[in-house]
Amino acid sequence: MARHRGRGMASVNYPIGMNLGGDPSQALIHSNPDGKFTVALSAIDLGQGMKQVTRQVAAETLGVPMEDVYVDTADSDTGPHDMGSFASRGTHRMGNAVIAAAREARGVLLEAAAEELEVNAGDLVTDGRGNIHVKGAPSRSITVKATAQAAQFKQGKTIAGRGIFLIPLSTVDPQTGELNPNTAFAHACLVADVEVDDETGEVTVLKMASAYELGRAINPKMVEQQLVGGAWMGISHALYETPEPYYPDPSHGPRDFNEYLMPGPGDIAPYSITVLERPAPDGPFGGKGPGEMCANPVLPAIANAVYNAVGVRVNDLPITPEKVLRGIKANGGARPQPRRGGGG
Amino acid sequence: MLEFRKDLFAAERDDNLNIVGKGAQRQDMPGHVTGRSPFFDDHAFEGLLHLKVVRSPHHHARIRAIDTTAAERAPGVKRILRGADVPLNKNTLLSLINFGKDDEPTLAVSKVAYKGEPVVAIIAETEQQALAARALVRVDYEVLPHVFDVEEALKPGAPIVNETYPNNYFEYHDRYDHSKLRFGDVDRAFATADFIVDDRYQMSPIEHAPTETNGSIAAPEQNDRFVVHSCAQGLFFSLGTAAKILKLESNRLHFVGGTVGGGFGGKVDSLTEPLSILGAMMTGQPVRYVLDREEEMLYGSPRGAERIYIKDGIMRDGRIVARRIRSYFDAGAYTRLSSYAAIKCTAHLPGPYTIPNVSADIYVAYTNRCPSTAMRGFGITAVDFALEVHMDKGAEACGMDPMEFRILNAYRDDDMKAHRRVAKNTALIECVQVVAEKAGWPLSDEARRQSSLTGGGGARALIPATPIDDNGRIGRPETRTGPATETLPAGTMRIPMTKQPIMEGSAEARPTPAAVPQYEPYRPTPASTAPAYQPMPAAPPPAMPAPPAATAPPPAAAPAPAQPTQHGAVRFSSVFGTRRR
Numbered sequence: 001m002a003r004h005r006g007r008g009m010a011s012v013n014y015p016i017g018m019n020l021g022g023d024p025s026q027a028l029i030h031s032n033p034d035g036k037f038t039v040a041l042s043a044i045d046l047g048q049g050m051k052q053v054t055r056q057v058a059a060e061t062l063g064v065p066m067e068d069v070y071v072d073t074a075d076s077d078t079g080p081h082d083m084g085s086f087a088s089r090g091t092h093r094m095g096n097a098v099i100a101a102a103r104e105a106r107g108v109l110l111e112a113a114a115e116e117l118e119v120n121a122g123d124l125v126t127d128g129r130g131n132i133h134v135k136g137a138p139s140r141s142i143t144v145k146a147t148a149q150a151a152q153f154k155q156g157k158t159i160a161g162r163g164i165f166l167i168p169l170s171t172v173d174p175q176t177g178e179l180n181p182n183t184a185f186a187h188a189c190l191v192a193d194v195e196v197d198d199e200t201g202e203v204t205v206l207k208m209a210s211a212y213e214l215g216r217a218i219n220p221k222m223v224e225q226q227l228v229g230g231a232w233m234g235i236s237h238a239l240y241e242t243p244e245p246y247y248p249d250p251s252h253g254p255r256d257f258n259e260y261l262m263p264g265p266g267d268i269a270p271y272s273i274t275v276l277e278r279p280a281p282d283g284p285f286g287g288k289g290p291g292e293m294c295a296n297p298v299l300p301a302i303a304n305a306v307y308n309a310v311g312v313r314v315n316d317l318p319i320t321p322e323k324v325l326r327g328i329k330a331n332g333g334a335r336p337q338p339r340r341g342g343g344g
Numbered sequence: 345m346l347e348f349r350k351d352l353f354a355a356e357r358d359d360n361l362n363i364v365g366k367g368a369q370r371q372d373m374p375g376h377v378t379g380r381s382p383f384f385d386d387h388a389f390e391g392l393l394h395l396k397v398v399r400s401p402h403h404h405a406r407i408r409a410i411d412t413t414a415a416e417r418a419p420g421v422k423r424i425l426r427g428a429d430v431p432l433n434k435n436t437l438l439s440l441i442n443f444g445k446d447d448e449p450t451l452a453v454s455k456v457a458y459k460g461e462p463v464v465a466i467i468a469e470t471e472q473q474a475l476a477a478r479a480l481v482r483v484d485y486e487v488l489p490h491v492f493d494v495e496e497a498l499k500p501g502a503p504i505v506n507e508t509y510p511n512n513y514f515e516y517h518d519r520y521d522h523s524k525l526r527f528g529d530v531d532r533a534f535a536t537a538d539f540i541v542d543d544r545y546q547m548s549p550i551e552h553a554p555t556e557t558n559g560s561i562a563a564p565e566q567n568d569r570f571v572v573h574s575c576a577q578g579l580f581f582s583l584g585t586a587a588k589i590l591k592l593e594s595n596r597l598h599f600v601g602g603t604v605g606g607g608f609g610g611k612v613d614s615l616t617e618p619l620s621i622l623g624a625m626m627t628g629q630p631v632r633y634v635l636d637r638e639e640e641m642l643y644g645s646p647r648g649a650e651r652i653y654i655k656d657g658i659m660r661d662g663r664i665v666a667r668r669i670r671s672y673f674d675a676g677a678y679t680r681l682s683s684y685a686a687i688k689c690t691a692h693l694p695g696p697y698t699i700p701n702v703s704a705d706i707y708v709a710y711t712n713r714c715p716s717t718a719m720r721g722f723g724i725t726a727v728d729f730a731l732e733v734h735m736d737k738g739a740e741a742c743g744m745d746p747m748e749f750r751i752l753n754a755y756r757d758d759d760m761k762a763h764r765r766v767a768k769n770t771a772l773i774e775c776v777q778v779v780a781e782k783a784g785w786p787l788s789d790e791a792r793r794q795s796s797l798t799g800g801g802g803a804r805a806l807i808p809a810t811p812i813d814d815n816g817r818i819g820r821p822e823t824r825t826g827p828a829t830e831t832l833p834a835g836t837m838r839i840p841m842t843k844q845p846i847m848e849g850s851a852e853a854r855p856t857p858a859a860v861p862q863y864e865p866y867r868p869t870p871a872s873t874a875p876a877y878q879p880m881p882a883a884p885p886p887a888m889p890a891p892p893a894a895t896a897p898p899p900a901a902a903p904a905p906a907q908p909t910q911h912g913a914v915r916f917s918s919v920f921g922t923r924r925r
Contacts, residue, residue, distance in 0.1 A: 002540060004877035007569055007747055007783075007785075008736065008746075009747060009750075009779070010728075010732035010735075010736075011696065011732070011754075011772055011775060011776050012696065012728045013693070013695070013696035013726070013751050013755075013770075013772060014721075014724060015688065015691070015692060017686045018688075019687070019691050020687065020691075021693075022441060025859055026833065036406045042579045042602075043427055043579075043602075044576070044577050044579060044602055044604055044607075045372065045602055045603055045604065046577060046606060046607040046608075046611075047604070047606060049370055052368070052370040052371055052372070056366070056368065056745060057364065057370055059362075059363045060361055060362055060363045060364045063362075064757070065364050067727050070371060071371065072718070073598070073602040074579045074599075074600070074601050074602030075598075075600050075601075075602065076579055076580060076583055076597070076598060076599040076600070077366075077598050078589060079602075080578070081580045081845070082578070082579070082580060083580070083581065084576070084577050084578020084579070084580070084581045084612065085577045085578065085607070086577055086578065086607075086609060086612055086652075086718055086722075087718075087722070092657065093765065093925060098454055101905070124682060125761070126426060128362040128363070129473070133632075140620075156925065165620075170516075170838055170839070172687070172839070173838045173839055174434055174519055174524065175524060175526060175812045175814075176524065176525070176526045176527070176764070176810060176812060176832070176836075176838065177523065177524050177525035177526065177527075177690050177691070177704070177762070178763055178764040178837065178838055178839045179691060179763050179765075180765065180839060180841060181691045181763060181765070182715055182767075183768075184769070185769065185770070186698075187696065187771040187772045187774075187775045187781040188775055188777035189750075189776045191779050191783040192778065198812055209779055209782050209783045210779060211349075211774070211775040211776075211778035211779045211782070213771035213774065213775055216357070216365070216367065217348070218363065218365065218366060219365075219366065219367055220346065220348070220365070220366075220367045221367035221368075221369075222367075222370070223346070224346040227346070228546055229555065230720070233608075233720065236431045237548075237550060237725075239551075241548070241550050241551065242548035242549055242550060242551075243549055243550070243551045243641060243642070243646055244548065244549050244649070245548075247546070247548055247549060248492040248493040248494070248649070248674075249492065250403075250459075250492060250713055251446070253641075253642060254551075254641060255637075255638045255641055255642060256637050256638060256641065257553075260551060260553065260641060262553065271345070272345050272347075272782065273345065273346045273347070274346075274347050274348070274778050274779070274782060275346060275347070275348050275349070276348075276352050276353065276771060276774055276775065276778065277350070277352075277353060277357060278352070278353040278356060278357075278771045278774075279356055279357050280769055281768070281769060285361065285364045286356075286357065286904075291660045291720070292509075292721040292722070292725075293693070293718045293724075295720060295721060295722060295725060296721050296725050296728045296729075297728070297732070297859070299725070299728070299729040299732075300728065300730075300731075300732030300733045300735075300736070301732070301735050303729070303736075304595050304732070304736040304746070305732060307514060307736065311745070313737070315544060315545045315546065315730075315733065316545070316546035316548070317546065317547055317729065318548055318549045340785055341783075341784050341785050341786040
């Protein structure tokens with residue numbers, strides 16, 4: 001009886017947003033008289049970071065410091081319509097809506113500043129630190145705060161913006177499946193190293209390495225959070241979880257976390273991630289969205305690694321010790337496959 | 345650990361940004377880490393009532409009678425709700441975009457189609473009182489035969505799970521029992537392939553297991569509106585669903601949410617909002633309806649199981665020349681969102697590879713289990729598992745390294761995809777190369793030199809001649825297999841490229857033109873370059889698709905059936921044409 005090491009890989013892509021389109025997002029932005037901005041959305045923050053992504057996108061587009069922008073979500077009386085937080089659509093769809101709204105608000109902001117400075121709005125730039133100045137002449141400047149005060153109390157201008165992003169709905173050809181799907185795709189490849197105990201059938205994930213191409217990592221810390229959390233979910237889907245362990249027989253279903261198997265802290269594997277950025281032509285600053293795809297390559301990479309370790313193909317998830325042992329038995333023993341480089 | 349490879353695709357990127365790209369702390373982090381962020385259940389109301397539902401103990405049964413007299417007299421009980429109290433007691437979630445027929449009651453009336461289906465709701469002053477009264481409700485059931493297996497459900501004579509779809513499958517385009525993808529001639533390519541790899545995969549159901557279970561609190565406001573504290577993943581989605589079921593104008597509902605304790609797709613279904621609002625309407629008091637952990641786990645709508653069959657035809661040099669897929673989504677008893685997942689899955693095939701002949705039949709089957717719903721990677725996760733394990737087997741069959749096999753078959757910029765649109769902005773090859781380097785997985789020099797930016801297009805941009813069929817007509821299972829009815833000429837496109845996104849904004853200082861997705865017109869170009877990548881001496885190439893013909897203009901689409909009533913703003917695509925009930 002022995003423990004066998006194995007290595008497997010998988011590569012995937014992922015469509016961003018509802019793939020037939022027809023899923024609009026709206027955003028509203030306004031400034032108070034001190035030049036502090038509120039972004040009002042009905043989008044949902046599930047913990048994925050919707051508020052922070054849109055805050056950074058809004059501040060970047062407005063040309064003001066991030067601290068001068070807060071995002072309010074979600075209240076159906078103040079936040080305009082949005083389809084929702086699913087289908088990896090938040091960053092892409094709502095990010096673009098926020099850009100549209102922020103551009104409009106920035107336009108009014110620069111017009112108000114131009115009136116105060118007695119120049120053309122087209123000659124003005126923002127420094128991202130709360131100032132607006134004439135391009136090439138930093139001394140001819142006004143603060144965002146003074147501009148907002150002038151707009152509100154002197155000029156009678158509304159520094160506000162509205163935005164929508166909509167990819168129109170596609171039709172589908174019934175006979176060929178031809179359609180105009182969503183246009184942004186993220187990509188990933190992942191290698192998993194596992195150890196399989198041929199006596200107990202237990203699979204241990206030793207380590208993982210991945211590369212994710214995500215268009216633009218708008219907030220790298222939040223990308224890391226998604227990818228690490230998603231990889232944990234991927235391990236869990238591959239090896240542990242299901243409410244119907246003998247599907248399609250629905251019996252033996254778990255009722256709580258004592259019975260529903262998920263990996264604990266000791267089952268988490270060291271994980272090294274590399275991020276590539278090929279900006280999406282239609283993404284906010286090129287952003288795509290790692291929300292859903294981060295579990296996907298883990299499942300097949302682990303299944304392939306189990307095969308590499310003991311020569312057993314488990315085609316039905318999850319890869320339980322029972323299935324591994326039955327496979328080893330059917331093969332007349334463990335059959336380790338050729339080692340992949342660096343897998344030791 | 346996370347690192348960047350900024351050197352890759354650097355020419356396509358402006359990294360000179362102030363805030364985008366910075367790992368700034370989230371604005372809501374202090375509230376989260378100090379436990380002070382308010383979630384839906386953190387709102388106190390005076391006179392708050394509690395709602396619990398009576399659920400079916402049977403997988404499939406006719407309801408003969410419901411007796412609530414004892415429960416009505418139980419201590420603390422304020423109101424009992426039955427199906428007849430629900431203003432519109434039949435809905436399907438995607439009716440908001442006019443996709444699918446209303447098929448699911450809020451409270452079952454004549455029959456239950458899964459174990460755990462809500463039948464009666466009890467509203468009481470405390471949770472304990474509601475639970476005690478729940479045990480006093482008497483439902484007389486006549487147990488019916490059930491079906492749990494997706495393929496069994498599709499056989500003639502199987503028990504009818506969902507009377508709205510009496511053949512136990514979702515109906516596509518008013519015409520077929522499945523969603524189709526046809527690109528090239530897979531049968532001809534299989535006949536020329538050196539290896540055939542054929543297998544079956546089963547994705548298990550999965551529970552979302554959010555920390556915060558599904559729930560909502562609805563309370564009357566003094567201005568004849570209702571405020572609803574919700575954990576919905578789509579605020580207006582849930583508002584619209586509740587407004588429809590309760591026959592209320594949308595502006596009488598004020599939904600508040602936005603901070604949700606984990607969703608992963610399990611909070612799209614509006615499982616609780618319609619009943620908590622209805623309870624508030626009936627009692628004039630605030631009503632809280634929250635699933636306990638056991639309800640969340642057993643009846644909170646899981647990721648659906650999928651059964652997937654894949655057959656690949658592979659040449660000795662490693663090129664995949666044909667891929668056929670047949671897949672079954674297990675919707676459970678009602679549609680919820682499975683119909684859309686199957687569409688998404690169809691469009692995703694054959695995965696991130698350029699394969700000249702692809703065919704897929706994707707079914708959504710109804711079974712007597714809790715309806716499944718969206719979950720992270722919905723429509724994709726399961727088929728990616730199957731495809732990538734199958735790729736491993738394909739590499740083994742032709743004696744190639746699995747990474748080299750992926751790089752050889754990877755899609756590249758300007759390649760034609762199976763849904764007849766050109767691939768852009770691809771990066772699969774680079775991801776494989778970067779991981780290989782990091783993991784110490786040796787690649788050949790040839791594989792390391794490959795790029796997503798080059799080697800695509802040319803012959804790889806052609807739309808092949810494609811045999812099409814009329815198999816799987818609704819209500820005619822005997823038509824599921826049959827010969828092709830005609831062959832579409834090479835280059836045929838039937839759907840206009842109308843996909844220009846709308847990004848509104850006026851009076852703006854627009855630093856750069858609005859970026860829009862580009863679908864380029866299909867321009868067949870003769871193959872001028874050698875095959876992009878040949879890792880070893882190639883066998884004679886298989887018979888390739890017919891040479892390109894002139895692009896056929898899209899034929900006039902059949903007129904859509906009249907739609908006298910609709911709930912959603914727009915008719916949802918051509919996928920579904922039947923008038924909703």
